[in-house]
Amino acid sequence: MEQSQRTDDKGIGLLRGRDGLRLLLSLWDNFPEHMFIIRVDGPDEFIVEAINPAHEKTLGKSTDITGQRIDAILPRDAAEPVIQRYRHCVATGEPYRYEECGYFVDEQGMRQEGHWLTLLVPISDMNGRVHHLFGISKNITEVIRARQEVEAQNRILEERVAERTRELEKANAELKHQATRDFLTDCYNRRHLTEIARLEMERARRYDMPFTLALIDIDKFKAINDQHGHNEGDRTLRALATCLRKAMRRPDILGRYGGDEFLVLMPETDITGARVISGRLQDTVRKQCGQTISIGLAQLKPSDGKLESIIERADRDLMSVKESRKKSP
Ligand SMILES: Nc1nc2c(ncn2[C@@H]2O[C@H](COP(=O)(O)OP(=O)(O)OP(=O)(O)O)[C@@H](O)[C@H]2O)c(=O)[nH]1
CATH class of the missing domain: 3.30.450.20 (PAS domain)
Known part of the structure; x- marks a missing residue:
């Protein structure tokens, strides 16, 4: 039976007694x-x-x-x-x-x-x-105030964590950028470029697509350094990188291979297409940078085991281009 419906006096007899009202009033007062x-x-x-x-x-x-x-x-x-x-x-x-x-x-x-x-x-x-x-x-004013205080502190902490996370993400992005970019020209550095080149080689093999490399060298770059100083040489390298980036097709990938040499990865491109692109790059660089560049090309062959062998072929092609230039400047 429900407490409120009970009819017996069990447990509340005292309240029903003579002193019950006085007891309840005392409870009310105190x-x-x-x-x-x-x-x-x-x-x-x-x-x-x-x-x-x-x-x-x-x-x-x-x-x-x-x-x-x-x-x-x-x-x-x-x-x-x-x-x-x-x-x-x-x-x-x-x-x-x-x-x-x-x-x-x-x-x-x-x-x-x-x-x-x-x-x-x-x-x-x-x-x-x-x-x-x-x-x-x-x-419960004190309890609510304490709760509000904790909530306010939590909001401050959450904001601090979010701010710290944003800073870390920014620092990570910056680190990643620095790890993959050449500090002078801001195009990919040699390490990152060769990583991408290996992946592109694999992709070309798997899907049976052509893949060609272009190794680019600035002509008579040493003379710029010697005659106008190292700063001018640096400026020329930066200007060339900007010029190449603008003249390249979107899927092609540019990196600084070392010194005055740049490497362009041309996925899904055979040597014939790469020659056309190289001619266009040389024209643009000559017109916009007042500089001539030599380009050595090599297309991926089924016999190419490692990336190095295709780069070596591009390098040999570059040497022979330079030799023939020297013979008939
Ligand atoms: N300013 C500058 N010069 C560099 C940098 N890295 C390499 N070099 C210079 O680039 C020059 C490269 O010389 P080479 O490619 O051998 O000579 P070159 O004058 O271009 O000769 P050819 O390629 O045969 O026309 C060297 O003098 C290096 O010191 C760099 O980061 N900044």
């Missing part, structure tokens, strides 16, 4: 949390019947709210949620527990915002009509 009784006069009519001394203390000495309607005590926007909760409790006939925000008067008489955990219990007549609500509100 209970450290808010206690209140609301009379239900209609769907929107909730009258404060009584509040215990702890509740009175919180409201401040000058405030007497007993006998008043909730919507007469509180401003409209504050009264509305309170009335809704009371209505809910009346409608369901069940106890209702909720957190609420309100104001209290502190030791110095100052009005402060506070938080309460309230348990509302409906009291019904024989027909089940709820005629009163009994409430207990525990002050």
Whole structure:
């Protein structure tokens, strides 16, 4: 049988006895949390019947709210949620527990915002009509403030972590860039270029596609360094890299192989196509950089075991181009 429906006096006999009322009043007077009784006069009519001394203390000495309607005590926007909760409790006939925000008067008489955990219990007549609500509100202001403080700290920490993550990602991207790029010209460095070249070789073999390398050397580069200084030589290398990048086709890959030598990887291109592209590169470089370049080409053969063998062939081709240039400049 439900606790509220029990008819015997077991356990509550004391309350039914002579001293019961005095005991309950003493509890009401000494209970450290808010206690209140609301009379239900209609769907929107909730009258404060009584509040215990702890509740009175919180409201401040000058405030007497007993006998008043909730919507007469509180401003409209504050009264509305309170009335809704009371209505809910009346409608369901069940106890209702909720957190609420309100104001209290502190030791110095100052009005402060506070938080309460309230348990509302409906009291019904024989027909089940709820005629009163009994409430207990525990002050949880400190708990809520501590929770808000932790949440604020968490937000600060999360922001710091996010900021640190962004910095690390940026540093990683920068490191990756530095590891793969030539510091002078910003095109791929030899190590990264040869890694890509090996992958392209494998891809060409697997899909039976042509693959050609172009080894590019600046003509008489030593003379630029000797006559105009190393800085001018560096500037020429940078200008050449920019010029080649602009003149190349999108899928082709440029890197600095070393010194004044650049390597262009041409996937899906045979030696005939590579010759056409090389001629175009030489024209562009001559017109835009005022420089001539020699180009050695080599196409991947089935007999090429390692990348080095195809590069060696391109190098030999470059040497013979240079030799023939020297013979007929
Ligand atoms: N300024 C500059 N010079 C470099 C750099 N790396 C290599 N060199 C110079 O590039 C020159 C390369 O010389 P070579 O390719 O042998 O000579 P070249 O004058 O181009 O001769 P040909 O290729 O036969 O026309 C050398 O003088 C190197 O010192 C660099 O990063 N900056």
